[in-house]
Amino acid sequence: xxxxxxxxSRVICKSGTSVKIECRSLDFQATTMFWYxxxxxxxxxxxxxxxxxxxxxxxxxxEKDKFLINHASLTLSTLTVTSAHPxxxxxxxxxxxxxxTGELFFGEGSRLTVL
Amino acid sequence: xxxxxxxEGPVTLSEEAFLTINCTYTATGxxxxxxxxxxxxxxxxxxxxxxxxxxxxxxKGFEATYRxxxxxxxxxxxxxxxxxxxxxxxxxxxxxxxxxxxTRLTVKP
Numbered sequence: 001x002x003x004x005x006x007x008x009s010r011v012i013c014k015s016g017t018s019v020k021i022e023c024r025s026l027d028f029q030a031t032t033m034f035w036y037x038x039x040x041x042x043x044x045x046x047x048x049x050x051x052x053x054x055x056x057x058x059x060x061x062x063e064k065d066k067f068l069i070n071h072a073s074l075t076l077s078t079l080t081v082t083s084a085h086p087x088x089x090x091x092x093x094x095x096x097x098x099x100x101t102g103e104l105f106f107g108e109g110s111r112l113t114v115l
Numbered sequence: 116x117x118x119x120x121x122x123e124g125p126v127t128l129s130e131e132a133f134l135t136i137n138c139t140y141t142a143t144g145x146x147x148x149x150x151x152x153x154x155x156x157x158x159x160x161x162x163x164x165x166x167x168x169x170x171x172x173x174x175k176g177f178e179a180t181y182r183x184x185x186x187x188x189x190x191x192x193x194x195x196x197x198x199x200x201x202x203x204x205x206x207x208x209x210x211x212x213x214x215x216x217x218t219r220l221t222v223k224p
Binding site: 034044046093095097104106 | 149151159160161204206208212213214217
């Protein structure tokens with residue numbers, strides 16, 4: 001079945017640095033990928049929709065300059081957390097639509113800890 | 116807009132008890148409906164899905180029926196096991212994906 005790979009699975013960084021998280025669709029082309037943030041014991045919060053070759057669409061309240069999303073190819077989307085702060089510490093998950101199925105396939109998630 | 120309302124947890128049941136987790140949705144047109152499960156320490160995985168009215172999705176003893184008249188997609192299982200302890204998310208896909216808040220299920224032996 002379709003597989004979405006996310007990297008890194010865990011990252012610890014110092015406050016003020018930037019962190020890039022990659023999301024790859026391994027055996028299918030994903031014109032649209034989604035980025036979510038999950039706080040402890042809470043649901044997924046959609047951050048943005050990433051469209052290949054165009055600018056991402058951000059949900060209300062999500063800072064586009066803070067969370068840079070690039071979808072340069074049909075199999076790769078990246079989320080860069082710029083100038084990270086401790087409040088950015090969270091579990092970030094990407095997903096991609098399976099081709100013509102409506103099903104969403106999720107990456108394994110990336111746990112970011114900002115010291 | 117599209118939204119999903121899911122029964123709040125946490126839910127604690129004894130092994131072999133009957134489970135229902137309610138889910139209702141708001142959407143225009145005909146969304147696809149899903150239940151995802153997140154086991155402790157793991158990512159999300161699809162549990163079951165239904166793509167049109169009256170479809171019944173089923174997997175691992177869980178079932179949910181797409182009820183357009185009541186805009187619902189309640190998750191049921193006749194006899195839960197300890198290994199079913201997880202967080203369950205109801206979701207819809209209507210050109211964008213929306214999730215419910217999640218329901219944490221704990222099954223005790």
